[in-house]
Amino acid sequence: xxxxxxxxxxxxxxxxxxxxxxxxxxxxxxxxxxxxxxxxxxxxxxxxxxxxxxxxxxxxxxxxxxxxxxxxxxxxxxxxxxxxxxxxxxxxxxxxxxxxxxxxxxxxxxxxxxxxxxxxxxxxxxxxxxxxxxxxxxxxxxxxxxxxxxxxxxxxxxxxxxxxxxxxxxxxxxxxxx
Numbered sequence: 377x378x379x380x381x382x383x384x385x386x387x388x389x390x391x392x393x394x395x396x397x398x399x400x401x402x403x404x405x406x407x408x409x410x411x412x413x414x415x416x417x418x419x420x421x422x423x424x425x426x427x428x429x430x431x432x433x434x435x436x437x438x439x440x441x442x443x444x445x446x447x448x449x450x451x452x453x454x455x456x457x458x459x460x461x462x463x464x465x466x467x468x469x470x471x472x473x474x475x476x477x478x479x480x481x482x483x484x485x486x487x488x489x490x491x492x493x494x495x496x497x498x499x500x501x502x503x504x505x506x507x508x509x510x511x512x513x514x515x516x517x518x519x520x521x522x523x524x525x526x527x528x529x530x531x532x533x534x535x536x537x538x539x540x541x542x543x544x545x546x547x548x549x550x551x552x553x554x
Contacts, residue, residue: 379537380537381419383469384421385424387474389455391425402477411534411552424459425446426482453485454485459486459490471499475504476504478512480516487523498526502529530553
């Protein structure tokens with residue numbers, strides 16, 4: 377199954393400024409998340425963001441937060457409870473593309489919780505995810521794959537959202553792809 381922009385929502389989990397410097401590959405994960413969020417906005421895919429305990433951990437990266445249609449604060453590691461009402465506001469958009477930090481905590485718990493919701497198809501953008509330790513990130517991605525979650529990359533998502541080189545936004549999005 378291909379990811380369809382018209383039926384997608386993009387979820388960015390906890391790219392908080394205090395956390396990103398300690399993430400293994402954090403700068404690259406944030407770069408991928410920013411590129412995807414810009415592509416989503418251009419293709420009219422809703423972008424939802426979450427922040428874990430922002431009073432203690434600070435806000436999300438400002439550039440990323442500016443691309444979010446909605447920003448949700450949470451205290452639980454899983455963001456599923458906060459996301460469900462937002463995801464249900466657009467019931468025709470059942471393809472949920474997710475990325476975030478830390479992969480083995482908040483992202484993992486959110487995705488596994490959302491797997492229980494009938495009708496949702498979930499994709500995790502592995503090159504836009506980070507953890508403090510690469511072993512934790514790898515273990516989380518393996519667990520997600522074994523749970524039936526589709527693992528994808530930034531380029532896969534953008535090309536699938538575009539579908540072909542004749543899409544009106546293709547040339548504009550080449551910068552986000554490369």
